[in-house]
Amino acid sequence: MMCGSCDLRGPVHLSTGRYVYPHRLDLWDLPFWKCDNCGAHVGCHPGTTRALGLPANAETRAARRLAHAVFDAIWSKKKILSREEAYAWLSHEMSIHPIHIGELNVEQCARVTALCRERIGAS
Numbered sequence: 001m002m003c004g005s006c007d008l009r010g011p012v013h014l015s016t017g018r019y020v021y022p023h024r025l026d027l028w029d030l031p032f033w034k035c036d037n038c039g040a041h042v043g044c045h046p047g048t049t050r051a052l053g054l055p056a057n058a059e060t061r062a063a064r065r066l067a068h069a070v071f072d073a074i075w076s077k078k079k080i081l082s083r084e085e086a087y088a089w090l091s092h093e094m095s096i097h098p099i100h101i102g103e104l105n106v107e108q109c110a111r112v113t114a115l116c117r118e119r120i121g122a123s
């Protein structure tokens with residue numbers, strides 16, 4: 001796996017919450033993928049060591065959260081498109097196939113957020 005947050009792109013190693021979130025005792029036993037170079041990290045799908053996306057720093061994680069929230073509104077709250085249609089549309093607009101918001105960088109997230117806001121405003 002490569003790091004999504006730094007120019008060296010890693011190296012990325014499997015770690016645990018004990019090292020990623022030392023103050024969160026409830027997360028100590030959970031697996032995280034962490035970049036040795038920049039400290040960016042990402043959690044895993046429950047019960048697995050399968051990463052939820054590429055390791056991200058705080059800025060990237062915040063950008064992904066925002067992009068995901070605005071994107072999800074298109075199919076969950078506003079019901080402009082179905083979930084499948086929304087992913088197909090975003091994938092087309094971004095020319096990324098398939099698209100996973102958890103793998104995007106800050107610039108790509110900003111574009112997703114802008115596209116989705118435009119889409120919501122236009123309907």
Ligand SMILES: [Zn+2]
Pocket residue numbers: 003004005006007009010035036037038039040
């Ligand atoms: Zn890194």
